[in-house]
Amino acid sequence: MKKKFETRVIHEGQIPEKEFGSISKPIYQTSTFKQNDFAEYIYDYSRAGNPTRTDLETNIASLEEGTGSAMYASGMAAISATLTLLKSGEHIISNYNVYGGAFRLIDKILSNMGIQVSWVDTSSIDQIESALKNNTRMILIETPTNPMMQLADIKAVSEFSKSNNLISVVDNTFMSPYFQRPLTLGADLVVHSTTKYINGHSDVIGGVVVSKNESLLEQLHFIQMSVGAVPSPFDCWLTQRSIKTLALRMKAHNKNAMLIARELENNTKVDRIYYPGLESHPQHDLAKKQQLDPDGNPAFGGMISIELSNIEKARKFVKNLKIFILAESLGGVESLVCHPASMTHASLPEEVRSKIGLSDGLVRLSVGVEHVDDLLKDINSALSKI
Numbered sequence: 001m002k003k004k005f006e007t008r009v010i011h012e013g014q015i016p017e018k019e020f021g022s023i024s025k026p027i028y029q030t031s032t033f034k035q036n037d038f039a040e041y042i043y044d045y046s047r048a049g050n051p052t053r054t055d056l057e058t059n060i061a062s063l064e065e066g067t068g069s070a071m072y073a074s075g076m077a078a079i080s081a082t083l084t085l086l087k088s089g090e091h092i093i094s095n096y097n098v099y100g101g102a103f104r105l106i107d108k109i110l111s112n113m114g115i116q117v118s119w120v121d122t123s124s125i126d127q128i129e130s131a132l133k134n135n136t137r138m139i140l141i142e143t144p145t146n147p148m149m150q151l152a153d154i155k156a157v158s159e160f161s162k163s164n165n166l167i168s169v170v171d172n173t174f175m176s177p178y179f180q181r182p183l184t185l186g187a188d189l190v191v192h193s194t195t196k197y198i199n200g201h202s203d204v205i206g207g208v209v210v211s212k213n214e215s216l217l218e219q220l221h222f223i224q225m226s227v228g229a230v231p232s233p234f235d236c237w238l239t240q241r242s243i244k245t246l247a248l249r250m251k252a253h254n255k256n257a258m259l260i261a262r263e264l265e266n267n268t269k270v271d272r273i274y275y276p277g278l279e280s281h282p283q284h285d286l287a288k289k290q291q292l293d294p295d296g297n298p299a300f301g302g303m304i305s306i307e308l309s310n311i312e313k314a315r316k317f318v319k320n321l322k323i324f325i326l327a328e329s330l331g332g333v334e335s336l337v338c339h340p341a342s343m344t345h346a347s348l349p350e351e352v353r354s355k356i357g358l359s360d361g362l363v364r365l366s367v368g369v370e371h372v373d374d375l376l377k378d379i380n381s382a383l384s385k386i
């Protein structure tokens with residue numbers, strides 16, 4: 001019988017090394033490999049493949065219930081590899097609240113190469129359907145979105161995608177495979193910025209695409225090797241070491257964020273809070289249905305966005321925080337705070353920002369795994385000063 005997530009995350013791809021029995025597998029920090037005869041080898045060159053990378057790909061594929069995965073040098077390299085599956089003249093449907101970097105890649109680079117796009121609200125199948133064209137090949141969604149925490153129904157999108165012969169892609173960075181496994185809901189591809197929860201220690205940039213479709217996996221490995229946006233063996237090793245605590249970390253992120261969200265909901269300084277774990281979230285029922293830990297318990301992750309009316313209040317709040325650090329990125333053990341309008345989402349056009357409600361007063365919290373009492377004290381004290 002298949003082992004449980006908490007066991008696989010530690011052991012999958014981590015068979016102790018043969019020569020000395022080292023429990024922590026050594027890093028294959030090499031660019032090339034000795035061949036026994038002409039073209040007789042297991043690995044030939046580390047851009048094409050490396051044992052440390054393969055181990056991590058095996059591990060993550062197992063966590064996402066895929067049959068394989070391809071690691072890339074960043075989350076953006078993973079998304080860009082996915083979009084490279086398309087040909088010039090083809091069309092993609094995505095959410096206008098997709099990750100800012102993905103928006104920029106499609107809007108500023110792929111559009112020059114003949115890839116067409118329709119930006120819609122992917123929480124609505126009707127909107128997706130009305131954007132469908134004869135040349136549509138792919139749907140790219142993110143759920144929950146960053147930073148508005150808007151959900152898309154993965155199962156419904158995947159079914160729509162299947163019945164129209166499209167490739168469905170889910171950016172699962174915010175939930176991690178511990179809390180959401182899109183392939184089990186019918187998605188064709190899952191992408192992650194492994195920089196975030198999967199590595200979880202704010203010290204490696206990386207990305208991955210997972211699937212159980214052998215033909216797509218073969219193409220993704222071909223793109224990985226041909227384009228060359230591969231992670232170093234050392235980065236793969238660090239990520240492999242960090243992923244072992246993914247289940248423990250995600251539980252702690254989720255627990256802390258839930259407690260903080262409940263308290264913020266009652267703070268009059270906060271105009272609005274976006275967290276799928278609150279009953280007040282418009283898609284709370286969907287969150288309870290599709291965001292599940294491996295035992296089937298609903299989970300909502302560690303990301304919270306709050307509306308503080310205007311940029312002056314947002315700035316004052318951030319300046320008065322002592323534990324939450326002002327920085328881009330998310331999903332690390334340490335709590336971070338970010339001002340999306342000027343930081344992560346500065347590349348979104350003003351009209352798109354206002355359309356999705358991403359105002360200048362919006363602040364995003366990446367709740368870490370510190371003691372929740374200290375985090376609450378920090379937030380409450382900073383709020384009391386605005």
Ligand SMILES: *Cc1c(COP(=O)(O)O)cnc(C)c1O
Pocket residue numbers: 074075076077099101142146171173174192193194195196205206207
């Ligand atoms: C950070 C992030 C990315 C991009 O990943 P990088 O590792 O920074 O290239 C893509 N999607 C989401 C949801 C992210 O948060």
